[in-house]
Amino acid sequence: EAQVTQNPRYLITVTGKKLTVxxxxxxxxxxxxxxxxxxxxxxxxxxxxxxxEVTDKGDVPEGYKVSRKxxxxxxxxxxxxxxxxxxxxxxxxxxxxxxxxxxxxxxPGTRLTVL
Amino acid sequence: GNSVTQMEGPVTLSEEAxxxxxxxxxxxxxxxxxxxxxxxxxxxxLLLKATKADDKGSNKGFExxxxxxxxxxxxxxxxxxxxxxxxxxxxxxxxxxxxxxFGTGTSLTVIP
Numbered sequence: 001e002a003q004v005t006q007n008p009r010y011l012i013t014v015t016g017k018k019l020t021v022x023x024x025x026x027x028x029x030x031x032x033x034x035x036x037x038x039x040x041x042x043x044x045x046x047x048x049x050x051x052x053e054v055t056d057k058g059d060v061p062e063g064y065k066v067s068r069k070x071x072x073x074x075x076x077x078x079x080x081x082x083x084x085x086x087x088x089x090x091x092x093x094x095x096x097x098x099x100x101x102x103x104x105x106x107x108p109g110t111r112l113t114v115l
Numbered sequence: 116g117n118s119v120t121q122m123e124g125p126v127t128l129s130e131e132a133x134x135x136x137x138x139x140x141x142x143x144x145x146x147x148x149x150x151x152x153x154x155x156x157x158x159x160x161l162l163l164k165a166t167k168a169d170d171k172g173s174n175k176g177f178e179x180x181x182x183x184x185x186x187x188x189x190x191x192x193x194x195x196x197x198x199x200x201x202x203x204x205x206x207x208x209x210x211x212x213x214x215x216x217f218g219t220g221t222s223l224t225v226i227p
Binding site for chain 2: 004031033035040041042043044045048050056058059090092096101103104106107108109
């Protein structure tokens with residue numbers, strides 16, 4: 001089954017404790033992305049990756065890191081989480097052909113609470 | 116810059132009512148436009164898309180037409196069902212960049 005998986009689905013942590021949220025897709029997509037969803041703000045793109053070893057900042061990259069060492073995986077790293085990073089996080093992947101982006105497939109989300 | 120503005124919610128409709136959710140955009144180049152739907156507790160799913168001016172995207176009775184002259188991509192459905200209750204997001208990606216931009220989402224509740 002074609003899918004994007006994220007782990008963990010729920011996480012409660014404390015300020016300053018490094019954490020990683022994993023994302024994996026089995027569709028051989030070149031493009032992968034991380035978003036955060038906050039009430040009244042919709043989805044905002046954190047980072048995206050066009051392919052292995054190619055990453056770029058979205059609208060809200062501060063406090064986050066990413067890496068793309070393999071095509072299928074795109075982990076999101078919070079080196080020193082703060083309470084303002086409490087949010088619902090989504091990973092997504094997509095293909096890009098003929099100059100246009102195709103459908104983004106989204107993971108189920110990770111609800112992060114930073115105390 | 117690029118941005119998407121969609122109508123504020125929440126929207127509450129009776130079953131079989133007509134639905135319109137407005138979406139306007141600002142973009143460099145020639146964007147592709149999307150509507151995504153998010154059911155409670157789930158990730159987003161593509162509802163429909165349009166990649167050039169005057170294209171009409173359609174799926175599951177929903178439609179939206181890419182209007183370049185009014186920079187709009189309004190979502191419509193002629194007769195909503197209770198199962199359409201969800202949050203709807205308008206989004207774009209410009210052909211001059213690789214970043215996606217989403218609206219703030221519009222919550223729809225359909226009552227029997």
